[in-house]
Amino acid sequence: MITRLFAGLSARALLLLAALGVVLLAAPLFAGDYLLTVLILILYFAYTGQAWNIMMGFAGQLSLGHALYVGLGAYVAAFLFTRYGIAPWLGFLAAIPVAAACGAVIGFLAFRFGVSGVYFAILTIAFAEFARIGFDHLDLVNASAGLFLPVAQYAHNDLWRLRGNPAMFYYVILAATAVALVLSRLLLTSRIGYFWRAIREDEIAARAAGINTFRYKMYAVMISAAVTAFAGVFYAFFYNNLFPEQVFGISRSIEIILGPIIGGIGTLFGPILGAFVITGLAEALNAVMLHFGLDLPGAKQVFYGLCLLVVVLALPNGIWPSLESWLERRLRIAEKTQ
């Protein structure tokens, strides 16, 4: 399995990866609170982007309602914690079947009845909206008034209950992103990954090659949903408050897809690169606006829209593929000149 993980990567690429890893691991030592929060945000989007990528990039199913699974993960874990004191890690275990079941329902409805492409995307949006409105009226979790987690100043970090300082959360999301990366790589290079890619390329030809496309599309949706749910758990325990409008809203779903689209759908590093680029630029924009004393709510979203527009128009495959070939050329040149 270890060889499969790293197969195809040159020595230099591995070195770069290792260097990046070291930098990320050491970040809390150097970064101030603000920068750390930005990094957490970047990794959060890298994680959700990677989870979304499993469905879209690998299996070719466009979901514009992924906030549904984030929300489910968040609410299930938060509810169990506030009501019964159950730790978030167990809450995540409870959220997995919930998210996977929802994914299965959507998948079943869509795939059994031939709903695909744009119609499928609309169906996913509808489900997310349905959840948003539903939770807005669900008194069990305080409806639109919001669900709050008890925040207390802890002397030390409590990893089990996810209570602590930003550095702890940083390492949690960093580890999660690494796990998501490894999981994606393993899935891609396995039988299921090959079948997914075949389905993505040409579903009819895939069926003619003996692939049960319904089953594998279901797997993609359910796995993607379950993986995304963890982001919800993290969200709930990091921000300590949940509002259906915030968590299930369509803006959240769009934010999730920005990273992969900008970085490169279907690639391994695309979502992470995309998350870095888009969040980095957005924060830079924020800083610039603050500097000029501008306070425009919505400016960040306009920026996101413009980025999406530019990428769709100019770089439909995202940044990563072009960057990858550029890097390869540079590395080859470097090797030749040695």
Next chain:
Amino acid sequence: MTALLSLQAVSKRFRGLLAVDRVSFDVSEGEIFAVIGPNGAGKTTLFNLIAGEMAPNGGSIAFAGSRIDGMTADAVCRRGVARTFQLVRPFPALSVEDNVTVGALLHRRYVAAARQHALTLLRRLDLFDKREQPASTLTLPDRKRLEVARALATGPRLLLLDEVMAGLRPTETDRMVATLQGLNRESGLTIVLIEHVMRAVMALASRVLVLDHGIAIAEGAPQVIVRDPAVVQSYLGQAHIEDGAA
């Protein structure tokens, strides 16, 4: 000995059009069987019915003794019937090797083993040198061979080839004919092919079925078929007889 593939009075109707009209024929294991006829005769529809792309309105299709009509395309493939498409359908962004590996993974658990098998097939079909290219960069003859390789990777007992020679130059046609003959001889692979290229039909087929307007108008050895007046009238034309068949 029961036939490997058996069609009994198979019919398919599209709204007002009867595309396939009570067609029956048997194919024995190890045979190479050709289906010919003018455009619109219902040949590809017939293939789609066998391969599970659509279900017949009447009649039955049996493979290795059990009914397969009405089964989905992927289920039929798992049973051992592989097909190629008239307009080739490679997986464009995947490499040649990955294309065939997908097929090989049907009956293999692990990617490594599937890849080994894929490489063997690529060597067999002269695509080994191009194995790392994306399928979208291949020329048409190569794509046809890729399609055949991918179909073979699924380990079929019966291979359905839909106009696999179309668009190939004579030398490439001969090459494909030789490959198919080789496969048939060595592994006893049963082949049913739709073809317009008579050169290939005469070289490969032991028996030919002629379709016209969805009806089977003749069936028999190629030399005989080619002289059948009904066949000549509907499809071949006088010139071909003078051309001299086999």
Next chain:
Amino acid sequence: MSFDVYLNVAVAGVLTGLVYGLMALGLSVVFGVVRVVNFAHGEMMTIAMYLAVVLFAQFHLDPLLMLVPIAAVLFVAGYALQTGLINPFITRPEHSQFLLLVAIGLIIVNVLLILFGPDARSVQTSYAYDSFEVGPLIVDASKLYAGAAAIVLTAILFGFFRFTRTGTAIRACADNYTGAQIVGLNVKHLYALTFAIGAACVGAAGAIMTLIIDVTPMLGPSYTLLAFVIVVTGGLGSMPGALLGGVLIGLTEAFAGLLFTPSAKSMFAFGILVLVLLFRPQGLLGKRLT
């Protein structure tokens, strides 16, 4: 509850539904002809609504009067959008087009947010609180005028597509793209024209809509979704279908608001969407998609 209440709710639902239908008509026409799924549809409507609000606030111009100019503005914008951004995308994979319009929608919503803020804006016409009484029926004047305007405009649109040369040409493009080209129709121009007409539709609907509801920037995405529900229910590419779908959804919302809570009314629309996608994906009046 008495029959009177149901009747009144039904009538209100139908009238509102007619405006919904006009809005969805734009989407249906664009999809039927240009095959573009306009995910910025609702957002375009909110632009029209804000235009109406501003014109009313500044110059006291009734939205119904401003219908034509507002529709004209959206017409031009639609034409420009199609020629400039969307036409090059016709040959791109489906999700590229979709994302392009998602991006445009996102930008529109947030620019409106920056310009107008999140608070609701409304148009208080002189007849805003009037109503007509016909037997047990009590109908809001605004709703009645809105419904009437919607019917008139829809009839004009139907007439355009049925009886004019350009309209027929557009329908030809929808039926057979290559055939239309061969016959010598300037398809690119006709596509742009169709998108412009769709935009004008949604512009008119927006102007009319200000009589019925208040506008906020977030209305855009909600109405895009609603338009899709209506169009899918009625049948993608079918104009009568869009109208029928609109009325159906208008009724559903009205009754959902009556029998449950008003804020949950969209959930029923989604329920209908799911049912339609499952059991009759071509919609009530649509043609089977290939």
